[in-house]
Amino acid sequence: xxxxxxxxxxxxxxxxxxxxxxxxxxxxxxxxxxxxxxxxxxxxxxxxxxxxxxxxxxxxxxxxxxxxxxxxxxxxxxxxxxxxxxxxxxxxxxxxxxxxxxxxxxxxxxxxxxxxxxxxxxxxxxxxxxxxxxxxxxxxxxxxxxxxxxxxxxxxxxxxxxxxxxxxxxxxxxxxxxxxxxxxxxxxxxxxxxxxxxxxxxxxxxxxxxxxxxxxxxxxxxxxxxxxxxxxxx
Amino acid sequence: xxxxxxxxxxxxxxxxxxxxxxxxxxxxxxxxxxxxxxxxxxxxxxxxxxxxxxxxxxxxxxxxxxxxxxxxxxxxxxxxxxxxxxxxxxxxxxxxxxxxxxxxxxxxxxxxxxxxxxxxxxxxxxxxxxxxxxxxxxxxxxxxxxxxxxxxxxxxxxxxxxxxxxxxxxxxxxxxxxxxxxxxxxxxxxxxxxxxxxxxxxxxxxxxxxxxxxxxxxxxxxxxxx
Amino acid sequence: xxxxxxxxxxxxxxxxxxxxxxxxxxxxxxxxxxxxxxxxxxxxxxxxxxxxxxxxxxxxxxxxxxxxxxxxxxxxxxxxxxxxxxxxxxxxxxxxxxxxxxxxxxxxxxxxxxxxxxxxxxxxxxxxxxxxxxxxxxxxxxxxxxxxxxxxxxxxxxxxxxxxxxxxxxxxxxxxxxxxxxxxxxxxxxxxxxxxxxxxxxxxxxxxxxxxxxxxxxxxxxxxxxxxxxxxxxxxxxxxxxxxxxxxxxxxx
Numbered sequence: 074x075x076x077x078x079x080x081x082x083x084x085x086x087x088x089x090x091x092x093x094x095x096x097x098x099x100x101x102x103x104x105x106x107x108x109x110x111x112x113x114x115x116x117x118x119x120x121x122x123x124x125x126x127x128x129x130x131x132x133x134x135x136x137x138x139x140x141x142x143x144x145x146x147x148x149x150x151x152x153x154x155x156x157x158x159x160x161x162x163x164x165x166x167x168x169x170x171x172x173x174x175x176x177x178x179x180x181x182x183x184x185x186x187x188x189x190x191x192x193x194x195x196x197x198x199x200x201x202x203x204x205x206x207x208x209x210x211x212x213x214x215x216x217x218x219x220x221x222x223x224x225x226x227x228x229x230x231x232x233x234x235x236x237x238x239x240x241x242x243x244x245x246x247x248x249x250x251x252x253x254x255x256x257x258x259x260x261x262x263x264x265x266x267x268x269x270x271x272x273x274x275x276x277x278x279x280x281x282x283x284x285x286x287x288x289x290x291x292x293x294x295x296x297x298x299x300x301x302x303x304x305x306x307x
Numbered sequence: 308x309x310x311x312x313x314x315x316x317x318x319x320x321x322x323x324x325x326x327x328x329x330x331x332x333x334x335x336x337x338x339x340x341x342x343x344x345x346x347x348x349x350x351x352x353x354x355x356x357x358x359x360x361x362x363x364x365x366x367x368x369x370x371x372x373x374x375x376x377x378x379x380x381x382x383x384x385x386x387x388x389x390x391x392x393x394x395x396x397x398x399x400x401x402x403x404x405x406x407x408x409x410x411x412x413x414x415x416x417x418x419x420x421x422x423x424x425x426x427x428x429x430x431x432x433x434x435x436x437x438x439x440x441x442x443x444x445x446x447x448x449x450x451x452x453x454x455x456x457x458x459x460x461x462x463x464x465x466x467x468x469x470x471x472x473x474x475x476x477x478x479x480x481x482x483x484x485x486x487x488x489x490x491x492x493x494x495x496x497x498x499x500x501x502x503x504x505x506x507x508x509x510x511x512x513x514x515x516x517x518x519x520x521x522x523x524x525x526x527x528x529x530x531x532x533x
Numbered sequence: 534x535x536x537x538x539x540x541x542x543x544x545x546x547x548x549x550x551x552x553x554x555x556x557x558x559x560x561x562x563x564x565x566x567x568x569x570x571x572x573x574x575x576x577x578x579x580x581x582x583x584x585x586x587x588x589x590x591x592x593x594x595x596x597x598x599x600x601x602x603x604x605x606x607x608x609x610x611x612x613x614x615x616x617x618x619x620x621x622x623x624x625x626x627x628x629x630x631x632x633x634x635x636x637x638x639x640x641x642x643x644x645x646x647x648x649x650x651x652x653x654x655x656x657x658x659x660x661x662x663x664x665x666x667x668x669x670x671x672x673x674x675x676x677x678x679x680x681x682x683x684x685x686x687x688x689x690x691x692x693x694x695x696x697x698x699x700x701x702x703x704x705x706x707x708x709x710x711x712x713x714x715x716x717x718x719x720x721x722x723x724x725x726x727x728x729x730x731x732x733x734x735x736x737x738x739x740x741x742x743x744x745x746x747x748x749x750x751x752x753x754x755x756x757x758x759x760x761x762x763x764x765x766x767x768x769x770x771x772x773x774x775x776x777x778x779x780x781x782x783x784x785x786x
Contacts, residue, residue: 100774168384174324186313294778473669480704
């Protein structure tokens with residue numbers, strides 16, 4: 074297996090343009106994310122957030138500009154095979170990627186088997202995401218939205234994904250579940266993963282349980298409108 | 308190949324849980340056999356046509372099996388993650404083929420049994436090996452063609468009408484070969500067993516060609532959700 | 534020969550020459566086919582369909598070969614990938630047209646000569662399968678919007694067809710041999726061709742080939758212009774997209 078160079082930089086984009094069906098979904102995006110960072114990607118509908126995540130996962134081609142993901146060149150003229158990089162990337166879109174007829178544990182175990190992780194790793198991942206035995210033995214179709222999210226995230230954990238790309242992970246969760254999710258994401262970065270997630274909302278610095286505010290990149294018109302460093306809540 | 312078996316096992320586990328094959332596809336296949344009999348309305352004719360009708364029913368049923376194989380992936384957008392996590396797309400291809408092959412082989416057994424029961428077909432002991440080999444090679448061929456084109460259209464608009472259009476012309480040699488070989492195995496005037504084996508050779512070539520060409524083509528044809 | 538005349542459309546000196554030549558030869562063929570050549574001793578006047586059927590069948594297969602080769606080149610070569618792909622697509626579109634004509638004229642000819650619209654001989658059957666395969670190929674081509682992705686997927690599909698068609702043909706040949714057809718029931722197998730008939734036939738092949746080339750050249754240039762419009766429009770589109778930001782940033786927060 075090709076070795077992926079470990080840089081400090083997880084993501085590096087310079088004037089990246091991504092064209093979907095003739096339309097420039099990304100019209101020149103530039104930013105850099107270091108490994109272990111937690112980044113919130115804000116922006117209105119249609120600003121290009123989802124496309125940006127998919128491009129970083131290698132699912133859509135880059136038309137112009139450069140993009141390096143975990144050290145692998147995915148830019149416009151790149152001929153590099155992205156499969157070595159993809160193994161370390163986890164993309165969670167609006168849907169969860171679960172198999173309805175399998176239980177939560179079986180879904181996570183499938184992800185584990187694909188990458189050669191053990192059953193211990195599966196148990197650990199389920200525990201880390203707060204999935205108890207009862208939920209773990211429930212078929213995915215019967216899980217609540219929050220439980221499905223956590224199962225999908227457990228798959229990312231068990232795959233030891235180094236880059237987490239999450240598209241609106243907070244959507245459909247109640248406020249308690251959201252706080253839990255934020256804690257999970259921070260945990261992941263402390264364990265060494267880089268987490269980039271999209272959100273509609275303003276990260277509310279004044280909210281009681283806000284904790285620290287992550288670095289927030291705002292997209293508008295397919296480009297970066299603002300890039301605000303994270304900090305403690307005031 | 309390890310990951311291919313992981314994928315195959317997952318598919319078969321889902322099939323075991325949901326029993327789609329048992330509850331939906333098998334009844335459909337048997338129903339097709341019955342409808343043929345009703346439409347043709349002549350027992351001698353049906354007996355002579357039995358081999359061809361079995362494989363026609365198999366062809367239609369294989370479309371259902373393949374559509375289901377990819378519906379589980381696209382329902383919750385699991386295909387994206389699968390392609391990403393598995394590294395090599397050909398591993399996913401092989402895994403899906405293995406799972407489809409198991410299901411199609413089971414269907415083949417069921418349909419041949421159906422032809423024996425419903426149409427009055429008979430197999431002599433000396434022809435059983437020919438019959439089994441035909442079912443094995445034809446099922447493998449159908450599995451590979453179906454998986455390849457099924458993956459290609461999985462995330463497309465109008466996939467349900469596009470799959471038959473793409474897959475069926477390609478599967479024509481399978482239909483011809485499997486029907487003639489089965490006809491020989493069931494004891495026919497026009498084809499003897501040795502000709503039947505020639506057809507099996509064609510089926511084997513077909514399966515080999517499509518498994519290998521498919522492995523190369525799969526990565527390009529399969530499209531993640533857009 | 535790859536650049537279109539600016540502004541005036543897709544015609545160039547080359548296509549005009551080809552167009553004129555095609556028209557001239559087709560005119561000759563038409564006159565010769567209907568008036569100058571004799572009727573066949575066995576088939577009578579219906580043999581005249583041959584002058585349309587044989588050339589269209591020939592062009593249909595030519596188009597298939599061209600699509601296959603350009604698809605292979607499109608995958609293998611780094612540069613001009615899209616150019617080869619456009620030719621592959623254009624050839625397929627024109628090929629489908631000629632294939633339909635070949636099937637219809639062949640069917641009519643069979644009806645007039647033998648009384649049946651269709652024969653299950655290998656050539657006709659394989660042509661039918663090829664036709665359906667092409668329709669599927671074009672259907673998939675029309676779905677992809679990104680030229681690069683469209684090129685790769687179409688090329689792979691075309692190459693799979695190259696694998697598949699010989700298999701289909703071989704199995705149909707084997708299949709029909711079971712029915713002990715001593716003579717392949719092709720109307721043109723029985724026609725005795727004298728000098729003028731042979732020459733007219735040959736001229737017909739040339740004429741239709743020229744028509745094919747003319748159509749493909751124009752069609753692929755049309756595709757090139759359409760693709761060029763996407764890329765040259767890209768800069769403007771990018772600017773417009775970024776301008777969205779200015780209009781929304783006032784309202785957003």
